[in-house]
Amino acid sequence: MTPPAAAEGRWSDLDRPPLNEPALRRALLRPGGLWTSLDVVESTGSTNSDLAARAAAAPGLPEGAVLVAEEQTSGRGRLDRSWTAPPRSGLFLSVLLKPDVPVERWGWLPLLTGVAAATGLARAAGADFALKWPNDLLVKVGGEHRKTGGILAERIGNDGVVVGIGINVTLREDELPVPQAGSLALADAISTDRDPLLRALLRSLEHWYGEWRAANGDPHASRLQETYAAGCSTLGLTVRAELPGGQALTGEAVAIDGDGRLVVTTPDGKDHPIGAGDIVHLRPGG
Known part of the structure; x- marks a missing residue:
C-alpha cells in the first residue's frame, strides 16, 4: 500500500526520522518543572519569531513554552545572519x-544557554563541545573546531526573553552552508538520535537556569562564569574583535568578566571589555 504523501514526506529520509512529540511531552513536561508546553511544527520561518509573536499576543503565556521546528526556512543568527x-x-x-x-x-542568558547545550549534548551525543564567545557551539571535525550550533536571545516586552537554539546534527559535508560549519555526525558523535538529544539539551538548560535563578542571576555563585570560561575556546587566543560602528581591535582574549563580556588585552597592555561584536580567532596568544 502506498503511504499518504504527507507521511511519505516525513519518512522520506530514513536517517532523519521525525521527532516524537508525544514522547517528548511526557518526558519533559512535569508539575513544578520549567517546561510548561512543547509544540513541534513541520516547518516555519523562525521559531524565535513565532514564539515571540505568541508571547506578544498572549502576555500571560507562562514561562517555559518550547517551540521546535523540523525545518526552519528563515532562521536567524546574530546580526540577522540566516x-x-x-x-x-x-x-x-x-x-x-x-x-x-x-x-x-x-545578558548572561546566551552564555548560560551555551553552557547548558554544551554540557547536555556532550553527555548525550558523546561529542566534545567548545564555546566560542558569545554564542557559538563548536565541535572538532578533522582536528579543527567548526561551528555546529548557535544561540540567539531576544527581549520580549518587559519580562520575557525568547532564546533560540540551532544545532546541526546530521548535516553531511555536501550540505554544509559554509566550509567552516560542522555537525554532530561529522564530529563522529556516538548518537545523532534527535529525541534523546533534545531531551538532554532541555534538561540541562532547566538545571543551569534553575541554578542561575536561585543565585539571583549571580554568575559566580551559580558557577556559570567559571564553567563558561573552562569551556570557552576563545580564551587564550589572539583575536580580532569587530565592533559595532566599524571599529576593530586585536589582542589576546584573557577573561570573561562578571557581566559576561570578553576581556581583550591589546599589545599596549590595556584591557578592553567587549559586550557585543564579532570575534575572529586568529592564533594562540603569545
Missing part, C-alpha cells in the same frame, strides 16, 4: 524565559 538546514537534520527550537533576577544580569 540559519537554514535540510528538514530534520538538526535541532531548531526556541524557549520562553521570564527571569526573576535583576535585568542587568539577563
Whole structure:
C-alpha cells in the first residue's frame, strides 16, 4: 500500500526520522518543572519569531513554552545572519524565559544557554563541545573546531526573553552552508538520535537556569562564569574583535568578566571589555 504523501514526506529520509512529540511531552513536561508546553511544527520561518509573536499576543503565556521546528526556512543568527538546514537534520527550537533576577544580569542568558547545550549534548551525543564567545557551539571535525550550533536571545516586552537554539546534527559535508560549519555526525558523535538529544539539551538548560535563578542571576555563585570560561575556546587566543560602528581591535582574549563580556588585552597592555561584536580567532596568544 502506498503511504499518504504527507507521511511519505516525513519518512522520506530514513536517517532523519521525525521527532516524537508525544514522547517528548511526557518526558519533559512535569508539575513544578520549567517546561510548561512543547509544540513541534513541520516547518516555519523562525521559531524565535513565532514564539515571540505568541508571547506578544498572549502576555500571560507562562514561562517555559518550547517551540521546535523540523525545518526552519528563515532562521536567524546574530546580526540577522540566516540559519537554514535540510528538514530534520538538526535541532531548531526556541524557549520562553521570564527571569526573576535583576535585568542587568539577563545578558548572561546566551552564555548560560551555551553552557547548558554544551554540557547536555556532550553527555548525550558523546561529542566534545567548545564555546566560542558569545554564542557559538563548536565541535572538532578533522582536528579543527567548526561551528555546529548557535544561540540567539531576544527581549520580549518587559519580562520575557525568547532564546533560540540551532544545532546541526546530521548535516553531511555536501550540505554544509559554509566550509567552516560542522555537525554532530561529522564530529563522529556516538548518537545523532534527535529525541534523546533534545531531551538532554532541555534538561540541562532547566538545571543551569534553575541554578542561575536561585543565585539571583549571580554568575559566580551559580558557577556559570567559571564553567563558561573552562569551556570557552576563545580564551587564550589572539583575536580580532569587530565592533559595532566599524571599529576593530586585536589582542589576546584573557577573561570573561562578571557581566559576561570578553576581556581583550591589546599589545599596549590595556584591557578592553567587549559586550557585543564579532570575534575572529586568529592564533594562540603569545
